[in-house]
Amino acid sequence: DSGVTQTPKHLITATGQRVTLRCSPRSGDLSVYWYQQSLDQGLQFLIQYYNGEERAKGNILERFSAQQFPDLHSELNLSSLELGDSALYFCASTRGSSSYNEQFFGPGTRLTVL
Amino acid sequence: QQQVKQSPQSLIVQKGGISIINCAYENTAFDYFPWYQQFPGKGPALLIAIRPDVSEKKEGRFTISFNKSAKQFSLHIMDSQPGDSATYFCAASGYSGGGADGLTFGKGTHLIIQP
Numbered sequence: 001d002s003g004v005t006q007t008p009k010h011l012i013t014a015t016g017q018r019v020t021l022r023c024s025p026r027s028g029d030l031s032v033y034w035y036q037q038s039l040d041q042g043l044q045f046l047i048q049y050y051n052g053e054e055r056a057k058g059n060i061l062e063r064f065s066a067q068q069f070p071d072l073h074s075e076l077n078l079s080s081l082e083l084g085d086s087a088l089y090f091c092a093s094t095r096g097s098s099s100y101n102e103q104f105f106g107p108g109t110r111l112t113v114l
Numbered sequence: 115q116q117q118v119k120q121s122p123q124s125l126i127v128q129k130g131g132i133s134i135i136n137c138a139y140e141n142t143a144f145d146y147f148p149w150y151q152q153f154p155g156k157g158p159a160l161l162i163a164i165r166p167d168v169s170e171k172k173e174g175r176f177t178i179s180f181n182k183s184a185k186q187f188s189l190h191i192m193d194s195q196p197g198d199s200a201t202y203f204c205a206a207s208g209y210s211g212g213g214a215d216g217l218t219f220g221k222g223t224h225l226i227i228q229p
Binding site for chain 1: 156157208217219221
């Protein structure tokens with residue numbers, strides 16, 4: 001158990017809808033990363049937040065957004081969903097802001113868009 | 115653009131054998147190279163990592179070999195065991211554009227250790 005929690009575990013929705021994925025980092029970790037894992041694209045970095053502020057951006061679509069709250073939990077919002085957004089979404093947390101730190105991954109949220 | 119290329123896609127090794135997975139990167143700004151292990155239904159977990167100031171790092175049965183000039187690095191699993199059967203991802207990160215980025219992952223290698 002990495003200490004990172006993600007909810008929900010599974011999410012099934014329809015095209016055009018909006019969903020919110022939630023991540024609670026390990027106790028004491030200030031940084032949260034979001035990744036998308038799909039069969040064709042593999043594991044892709046989406047975005048990083050550190051202590052409430054956006055720190056780095058990867059291949060995140062404009063339809064996607066994220067935020068980190070004062071209690072350090074983070075939410076990833078996916079809107080105008082398309083079939084291709086079906087994937088596993090992981091969050092990971094680290095103590096500091098540097099990607100050189102070990103990233104602890106949560107169990108993931110499996111999103112299915114029908 | 116795939117910045118980290120990983121091979122092979124799948125690998126079958128006999129118990130007790132050596133498993134070797136290779137990765138190549140393009141971005142010279144990368145300066146941290148971790149390997150992650152993922153079991154079905156779980157998130158990836160850090161196995162071992164290396165910085166480019168050393169050519170090799172060993173932790174138990176796991177060794178990373180790093181060739182900076184060739185921009186290649188590899189994972190060797192000695193005395194492979196059935197419990198090592200998992201998907202392995204190489205990754206890279208480094209500062210670019212003034213800030214640290216998340217990890218750039220290879221596509222993964224599905225490793226099966228046959229008893």
